[in-house]
Amino acid sequence: MRLLERETSLASLAEYAAEARRGEGRLVLVAGEAGVGKSALVERFQQDLPAARWSWGACDGLFTPRPLGPLFDVAEQLGGPLLELCRAGAGREELFRGLLREVADPASLDVVVVEDVHWADEATLDLLRFLGRRLRGSALLLLATYRDDGLSAADPLRVTLGDLASQRTTRRIGLAPLSTRAVRELAGGSDADAGALHRLTGGNPFYVTEVVQAGLHGVPGSARDAVLARAARLSGAARQVLDVAALTGTRVEWRLLEAVTPCPVPAVDELLACGLVTGDGEWLRFRHEIARLAVEGALPARRGRVTHGLLLAALAALGCDDDARMAFHAEAAGDAAAVLRHAPAAARRAAWLASHREAAAQYRRALRFADEADAATVAELCEELADEAALLDQWQDAAEACERALAQWRRAGERLREGTALRRLSRIKWNLCHGEVGAAEAAVAVLEPLGDGIELAWAYATLANHRMLRYEHHLAEPLALRAQELAERLGATDVLSDALNTRAACAWLRGGAWEEQMRRALEVALAGRHQDQAGRAYANLVALHSGRRRFAEAERCAAEGIAYCDEHDLPTYGTCLRGEHATVMERTGRWKESLAVSAAILATVGRSPSNRMCTMRRIGSVLARRGEAGLWRHLDEAAELADRTGEPQQIVPVRLTRAEAYWLEGRTGQARREAELAHDVAASCDAWDRGAVAVWLLRTGSPRTPRGAFPRPYRLELDGDPAGAARAWNELGCGYDAALALSGASGEPELREALRVLTDLGALPAARIVRRRLRGLGVRSLPAGPRAATREHPCGLTRREREVLALLCARHTNAEIAARLFISVKTAGHHVSAILAKLGAPSRAAAADQAVRLGLAETGTTADAVADAVTDRGGPGRSRP
DSSP, X not given: OOOOSOHHHHHHHHHXXXXXXXXXXXXXXXXXXXXXXXXXXXXXXXXXXXTSXXXXXXXXXXXXXXXXHHHHHHHHHHXXXXXXXXXXXXXXXXXXXXXXXXXXXXXXXXXXXXXXXXXXXXXXXXXXXXXXXXXXXXOEEEEEEEEOSSOOTTOHHHXXXXXXXXXXXXXEEEOOOOOHHHHHHHHTTOOSOHHHHHHHHTTOHHHHHHHHHHTOSXXXXXXXXXXXXXXXXXXXXXXXXXXXXXXXOSEEEHHHHHHHSOOOXXXXXXXXXXXXXXXXXXXXXXXXXXXXXXXXXXXXXXXXXXXXXXXXXXXXXXXXXXXHHHHHHHHHHTOHHHHHHHHHHHHHHHHHTTOHHHHHHHHHHHHHTOTTSOHHHHHHHHHHHHHHHHHTTOHHHHHHHHHHHHHHHHHHXXXXXXXXXXXXXXXXXXXXXXXXXXXXXXXXHHHGGGOSSHHXXXXXXXXXXXXXXXXXXXXXXXXXXXXXXXXXXXXXXXXXXXXXXXXXXXXXXXXXXXXXXXXXXXXXXHHTXXXXXXXXXXXXXXXXXXXXXXXHHHHHHHHHHHXXXXXXXXXXXXXXXXXXXXXXXXXXXXXXXXXHHHHHHHHSTTOOHHHHHHHHHHHHHHHHHHTOTTHHHHHHHHHHHHHHHXXXXXXXXXXXXXXXXXXXXXXXXXXXXXXXXXXXHOTTSOXXXXXXXXXXXXXXXXXXOOOSOOOHHHHHHHTTOHHHHHHHHHHHTOHHHHHHHHHTOOSHHHXXXXXXXXXXXXXXXXXXXXXXXXXXXXXXOOOOSSOHHHHHOTTOOOHHHHHHHHHHHTTOOHHHHHHHHTOOHHHHHHHHHHHHHHHTOSSHHHHHHHHHHHTOSOOTHHHHHHHHHHXXXXXXXXXXX
C-alpha cells in the first residue's frame, strides 16, 4: 500500500524516537479505524529507523487469546533471559520485569510494537500500563496500535487508555481517512470515479486499494466483495492454502500449512502474488484482518469444521503448547474431548497471569461441551468459573455457576466439596445484597463433622465475616478466633489474613484498637500473595479510617490500595476502594470529585449490587445537598438494596441520607420517619453511626432520645453547643457538617458563618434554610445566592480554598496558614490536600507553580493582603459561643 498523507505522523514518530534515544522513553498510541493504515505507518517508520532494535508482538482477534501473547512474540525475537522466563512458566510480574530489563537499556534505542491492542487480553493491557509508568530514563519507544471505532464505553481498553493518557510519557497519533485527492492518487489508472470511490470507501486506504487491485469496473458494496473478487482468480491449490490460513489467524506458520495442505511451490508463489497475504519469514500473514474475515466468511460451515479438525491434529503433532489456540480449533471442530482437555488448561494459565476475562471465557467454553462429563468435572469447572466471575464483579454469573456446582457435588455425594461450595455461595450472595447467612451456617454444619481442615477454617472465617457485617461482633469474634487458630496450625495464610481482618473490624465496632491487627492482615496477605485478601484489607483500612474521620490516613491507604488492585487486576476491590475514596471526598466537601468517581463506577458494566448500592447513596447525597434533580431515583434504589442486605452498616447510612434529603426539601415528617428507621437498627452500630442517628432525630423533631457515648462533634451538638460542634467538625475537615451544626444556632454570627460555608460549597437547599432562619431573626442584609466567583472558578475551589492557595503560593507552611486564617493546622492540611487534588498537582510546590502559571491565585504581598482581610473580618473564630 502506498503511504499518502502521513508525513505529519511520520515526523511525530521521528520526534518521539529522538526523545526516547535521549533517555526519555515514550509510549505512542496509534489509533484509527480498521484499514486506515496503522500497521503500514509503523512498517514505513521502521524503514526510516533501521539502527534501532525492533521487536513486534500482536494481539489476535480470532480466538480467546493466550494471555500476554505479544510479550511471548517479543520474547521469541529477543531470546535470552526473557525467553527462558516464558518457557519456565514464570508469573506475570516476573515476565513484566524481565521484558523491561531486556528493552530499557538507556545506551541503545529499542522499539517494541504491540499491534491490534483492541483485541488485547487483560494481562497485556496491564503490561502496557506497567511499561507506561516506567519509561522515564529508558531508551524505549513503545508503539501500540488499536482501532478506535466501535469501542464501547465499558470496553477495558477505554479504561486502559484513560490510565495511559495520564502518564507524562504517553503520546497519541490519530490517523484520519484519506482526502479525495489522495484517493485519486491511490486509485492511479483505475477507471473508477475518484469522487464516488471516496464517498463509498470513506477514504479508507485498505478499501480503496482492494477495489483498485480487484480490477472491478464499479465500486463494490463492501470491501468483502473486493477481497473475494481477488481470491476468486486463484487456482484451486492456492485457494485451498488461503482458506486454511483464514481459519488459523492473521498469522500462520508455513509448517502448519504444509502439514494440512500440499502447499505446492507454484500455488504459494501465486498466493503471495495476489496481494492478500505476505510472506514474513517462517510465517504467512494476511495483509489485513478484513481480508481474512472475508475469506473465512465465504467458507461452507461443514468444510470449516473438517479443516479445524485437521488443524487441531496438526498442531498436536507439531507439539503446540498454546492451549488457548488448541481449545479454539477444538470447539470449531466440535471435538468435546479436546475442548475439555485444552480449555480448562488455558483458563488456569490465564488466571495465573491475571487475565480473568479470558479465564472466564475458557471455562464457559469448556462447560458448553461438558454435557457428557461426570458430576465432579462439571462441578470443578463451575467453581472455577464462579471464582473468575467474582473477580470480574459479575456476581449474578458467579452465583449461577456456584449453585450449579453445589448441585453437582451433592449429586456426586462429595460432602467436603459441598461444604466448600456453600461457603463460596454465601460470599457471592452477600455481594448480591442477599444478607441472609443460611449458606454460611450450612457450610459449617456440613464441614464440622468431617474434622479440622482448611475447608472448615474457611467456613468459620466466612461465617465470622457475615456476623461482623451484621454488626454481631459478639458472635463474629469467637468464630474468627477459631478460624485463626486453625489457619495458623494448618499454615493457611489466606484464611489467617481473612480472620485477622474480621477480628480487626470487630475491634473497630467495639471502639477498641484495630489498626495494628488490620495491618497484620494486610502484611500476611501481601507476603502470601493472596491478592483478594490484600484487596479486602486495603478496602477495610480505608473504610475504617474514613469511618473514624481520619481522612488523611484513608486517602493514603486508598492510593496504595487502588494502585495494588489495578496492578493485580482486581476490579471488585478496586471499585470498592474507589467508592470508599469517593465517600471521603463526599464527607470533606469535594462533591464534584465524588460525583465524577461515582459516575465512573456506575458507567462500568458488571458492578456488584453492593458496590452499586453505596454509589447510588453517595450520588443521591451530593445531588440532595446541591439541590439537583434525580436524587430520589438514586436514593430509592439504594434503600431497596440496603434493606435487602439486612445489615445495619448498610441500612443506617442510606436511611440517614434520605432523612437529610427530605429535611432539605422541607418535608420534616418524612425526614423524621427515615431517621427513626435508622434508629431501629442502630443499636449495634459504631459510635459515629449512632451519633449521626441521634443528631438527625434531634433535627427532625423526633421524640426519641438515644442515650450513650457519642463522638465529640455529635455530643457537642446534642448538648446544645452548635459552635463547639462546628469547631470540632472543622478540625476533622468536614466543613458541611460544621455548617449544619451552626445552622441550629440561635445567634446571627453563627448563622452567617453557616451561610458562608454552605454558599461556598454550593449547598443551596441548606443555605436557603439558614437564610430563612436569619430572616426570622430580622436580618435583611443577606447574599442572594452562590457567589459567581465560586460557581465559575475553573478548578472548583471554594473561597476558603482560594485563600489557602494564595498563602500556599507565598510558600507558607500549614502552621502559618492556620495562624493567618484562624483555623487548626489539621484543617489547613485538609484544605491543602483538597487543593492538590483539584489542581491535579503532586506537591505543594507544583500546585503553587501551576496556580501562578494559570492565574488562579495571588502571590507575594497580595497573599498577605488576602490573609489580612481574613483577619480583619474576624475569620471563623468569631462563631465562638
